Amino acid sequence: MGENTFMGVPRDKIDWSPRIDYNKCDYCMECVDFCPHNVFEVRENEEKKLIVKNPNNCVVFCRACGKTCGPDALSFPNKSETTKAIKVIRKEMKENE
């Protein structure tokens, strides 16, 4: 059990991180200020001034940054799909033990 697992599953096998809708994002950077896990990165000189730099730093099932987003530009994967995927991987890991 290390910091790169969630429920015993390696974090990089779980697809969970915010998706930015660039049509809605107004680059207020509230999410960047909010997230303590260094998920986002600001790129002042590029067209997309905000990117999801470290998706695997994102806490699985956390959607808190989305709640700070005025223009509602952040979305997340479906929770029950993600739960199912985690269960499948856990089962595979158990079988391979």
Added chain:
Amino acid sequence: MSNEYAILPCNGLDKCAGCISREVALKMMEQTESEILCPVLYRVTDARYNKIAEEKPLLVVDGCKTRCASKIAAEKGLKVAKKITVTEEAKNRNMEIVDGLRIGENELKLTDDIVTELLKEKEKDEMLEGKSIFPETYEYEFYQKDKFIFRLPSTGFYFNENDVWVYIVGNKARVGVTDYVQKSLSDIMFFTPPAVGSEVEQFGELGCIESGKAVFEIISPVSGKVTSINDKLVSFPEWINENPYEKGWIVELELTELEEDQDLLLDYNAYLPIMKRKVDEFHV
């Protein structure tokens, strides 16, 4: 108790949702003895409103998730009795808010809906309290880091990796957050409960709690149907800071898939190292 509030609306002219907040405030004022705190003037000079804010329960009406009104309330150290967010209210009713600033028929209907619901809720505020099947106190183990002491109940509790606990009695369960959550958020100021009667899947959302700077989504450790909420927390969210396992519990559920859910529940021995690691990282 009469149905009057001190209302702090967003009133912002950035989005239509702000204009709707203002409408909601006006309608509430017309239909009750409520008074409005103009957020702009309040921000600049609060003397005009301090008395109202002190005497009446505070209703905060945020337009969107930028939560300007909530932030002003936090800045002024006000105690929030009730809080709504217009964009969330619209979402719950499957209504779209127009892009412009002018309020149309649809937005007026939304306004009326919100006001009607607010008035209804206020009426049934004094709810009957049944005898609880859950214990009032528990035994704790302690983990200390610097001057901070984290309590963790050692028996009868299950946890998920999102720092939410569940205590199960038969097919009923009580859910709340762990000491790690309340300590890392520090002073909790708002509790947004889920709807009673709503169904939640394992890892689904059971409302949120907020402190001055952060929002925490309560991620359900189990699947079930919400049978009751700790509605005292709406007025006294600080109870979560005082004891998140006892009077700071969040919701009660009727369990629907406990056997299936058990695979992804952690007991004390499995959760303790996770909490310790988080505590150690948090205070670096």
